[in-house]
Amino acid sequence: MQAATPIPTDVSYLEYKGKYKGIFSWIFSTDHKRIALLYLYSMMVMFLVGVLLGLAMKLELIAPGKTIMEAKDYNAVFTVHGVIMIFMIVVPGLPAVFGNFLLPIMIGAKDVAFPKLNLLSWYIYVLGALLVIASVLFGNGTPDTGWTFYAPYSFKTGTNLLPAIFGAFVLGFSSILTGLNFIVTIHRMRAPGMTWTKMPLFPWTLYGTGWIQLLATPVVGITLVLVSLERIFGIGVFDPALGGDPILYQHLFWIYSHPAVYIMILPAMGAISEIIPTFAQKHVFGYRAIVASTLAIAFVGYFVWGHHMFTAGMSGTAQYTFSLLTFLVAIPSAIKVFNWISTMHQGSIRLETPFYWAASFIFVFMIGGLSGLVLGSLATDVYVHDTAFVVAHFHFIVFGGVGFAFFGAIHYWFPKMFGRMYDKGLANTGWIVFFIGFLALYAPMFYLGMKGMPRRYYDYLPEFHAANILSTLGSWVMAFGLVIILINLFRSAKHGPKADKNPWNGKTLEWTVPSPPPVENFAETPVYGEKDGPYEYQ
Amino acid sequence: MEHTVHQTHDHYDPEASKIGMWLFIFTELLLFGGLFVIYSVYRFLNPEAFHLAAEELNRAIGTINTIILLVSSATIAMATSAIQKNNKRQTLLLMLVTVLLALTFLVNKYFEWGAKFGHGIFPGSEHMIQTMSKGEILFFGLYFIMTGLHALHIIIGMAFIIFVMVLTARGKIHSERFALLENSGLYWHLVDVIWIFLFPLFYLIH
Amino acid sequence: MEKEKHHIVAFPTYLWVLVGLIILTFLSVGITSIELGELTVAGALVIASVKTLLVLTYFMHLKFDKPYIRIMVGFVFAVFLVVIIITFFDYYYR
């Protein structure tokens, strides 16, 4: 089929339409770069919905008692917020957008191994998203179980849970296919001479992520199927009335959902590992250590799920085993932080927007991660489990970590993706407003949790009022920052000044192709020699 | 490590599709893996009831079905050898045998399930709730889910093999290009492997 | 494009494996009919594992594939085993 129309090497992927016209040249395109943008736009839509729900929650919590909604609505809002943010934004986020766009280019390939499967993953993603939306719009009530769907509440509630669960299942399938595609691509399609130890760090993290996606997602898939069957037939697997064990549900759920948090953070760490060397103009410090820690996180992260269940009634043995393993998985993250900071040492640092995001990433990631240590320790987790402290932890790390990395990545690769540059002044303003808002929004939640305010609370006692006000104000500041950032990016994608091939003097392969890249990326397949490597700044 | 082959224009890389298939098989293994975790936990918590309930299942049908699947696995494996020798007729014949055996397996399952339903044993049945202990209800719940999901995989596998047969008949699959046939075989063996575990776990605990 | 050599497995190999698998099936039926207590389950599972190993090595060609596929398969089974073991840290000691 391709032999008929040879693909030009001088037309950018944004202009080349292939055999379809208009929108069809996007939604039928198997070009990994176009698929990446499809993901970017569809995620952006879902993301804005999630953000609005987040803001609504904060508005509700500005004062005790009813502010803008009923308890029923609040419960629905945090459920949908959680489902959207986890299953549609941060789990697929960096792999589907930046992984798709950059993985083939960074390893010197023309596309991913299975381009059609890649497009199919996006369709499946959209289907999953539509199912979740359907659960909100139709039927008798929006799901209200929390994103964890804990049994037995999840088959007692009268709300419209089935489509949401099925949606999560379908989204998981999309994520599996993406992971599979990336692993095969990395195994088979690296440029000649690019050995494993010459592969840049971002593809490495995608490789680790791919494995977690493959091995963890099916477990939650089957678990969600069982919850649906339970709702429909009452088979009893998790129903205590029929002999089932609700705690077993929690085991299975977290066997996926803990590794899932590393699905989220690993590509984020990968993006940071690209940005820092580029802006320090320096070889990354401890390449091998960073690779090893990536694989260690992926591997050990598979066995720590029980730290979400310290009060659920596990045996003591299981509790301290999980606590111990949790502490072990923190060490590779620490190694990464040390290596990033050391990369800056003796560098020649250029202060640009992506670097600001990366540096603030390190800061908020440390806060999020270190608060994870409080949660990993038995005595203290019993105290703060299911309080606002946990909410603060995961917003700092999920959204501080993954979100900041996402924004860092988009400011870093934007010129490559769209061939244009954004307004740097505006981008920096957006960053600082966002950063301040972020701290004001989530830091008070640590305090609230330490004082004992439970999470998923629609209403709270007056003693928690002051900190909640600060938090709500923070959410507005942050939203303002977000608006600045998004407007700047959207405008620049169309009207920004043309960008160079290599505006940051990066050393990885994507900076050797034109911006935006041509359809099959490389006019000539790059070949790695003995001395070449991803971060050779000489 | 394996060395890198630069892809050509027509994207045919049998090694890549083989890895892809294996990775997919891993996800399937973990899908059933989740169920095996559940099974082993409940079995551990209700050993007596599981014994009792397993008595209800028919060992003979189970054994026959096991053998059917094993034979069909051998035939599809032989089909991959046949295609490499470019023997199209033999390939198609072996695949046909595989599909027919799969069908027999399903027919057996149909009667087996039918008999259970006839005795009032099916998910959510009032009869079970009234006459059985919680452990037995769990056993049958798992029995239906696991064998049901397995049967679903049999159906998918059959469809896959039939699809490959059509391509083979049309000459799209031949001794130079048979990755798809090999993959359908891999998938079929996966279905077999899962049954190899389901069989003792459900039929052989006495 | 460099062509990779593919090993063609002869029919008799498959047939012998099949015979082995069938014998093992009867063996497991036999073993579980005699009362061995705890060992029954262990026996049945060991036999099932041997059967799986046969299917993997011959039918699924692991014997003739490059080693990294074998490593992956081993890794996946190992991960699954560890998951089961850790889950039982809870149930066994409860």
Added chain:
Amino acid sequence: MYILSTQASNFVSGVDKAFLIILGISFLFLIGLTLTMLYFIYKYNRKKHPQATQIKGSTTLEIVWTVIPTILVMVMFYYGWAGWHFMKKAPEDSFNIKVIARMWNFTFEYENGKRTDTLFVPKNKAVKLNLNSMDVVHSLYIPSFRVKEDVVPGKEKMMWFIPQKEGIYELFCTEYCGLQHSYMYNWVKVMPEDQFDNWYADTTRQETTAVIESPAASGKRIMKNIGCFACHTVDGSKLVGPSFKGLYGEMQTVVTGGQERQVEADDEYIKKSIYDPNADIVKGFNKGLMLPYTNQLSEDNIRQIIEYLKTL
């Protein structure tokens, strides 16, 4: 101002110690690393340091910064374990109280039959709570005591503590359990032992109220205490369950074993709705939400409830 909740039980010292140690180490690293990073950004800025020196790594450093955090996390693990492990086993001579959690309230049942919404406990005495859930997973959390344990249906679980400070503390449900999860809180009252004994011995107070009230008024009080209004209203609007307004004597469409039928909401029907709610499901509502109150409401109580329902 102390950063954690009030300190009022025997577990406080262990938990707070672990907390402060982890927090201390964390702050040390957070501040240290942030300052280092800022210093590098300042010192090796492009303007000051135009040419980067390429350093690819250092095995010694990698080993150092693997070993140090490993030791530190083991310290954290140890303190976490030390503050926790004795939560798992209650002393033999503990004072037993049964906790019944249901959507959406806790009931505390004492061995002499006393039943309360607020948890009353003696100071300086080991108290063991036996946790039972009637419906979904709840979690009993007393911040000032540093204890929390999920209440799981179908599981026998317990938690224990020794209250060490008189006063009234919050008690929350921290496992999300549906609509009124955030209202599923109550109080713990710690009393000196003698005062507690007096309170405990006085079994008359809660069975019958001192004032003589009409059956309808008793019905209303019972329903309020046991939490019916979490799901039912009296004004015609529907929450989780149907409203009680105008219910008594009306014809109701119910689903019995999959079959729809009409029944009159008479005494028998209401009694059955309370003792065996899942036998007839009111059309448009869900099975399994309301659970039998067989052991919690006597026939007498039900008679009073019916009297109250008649007035609506």
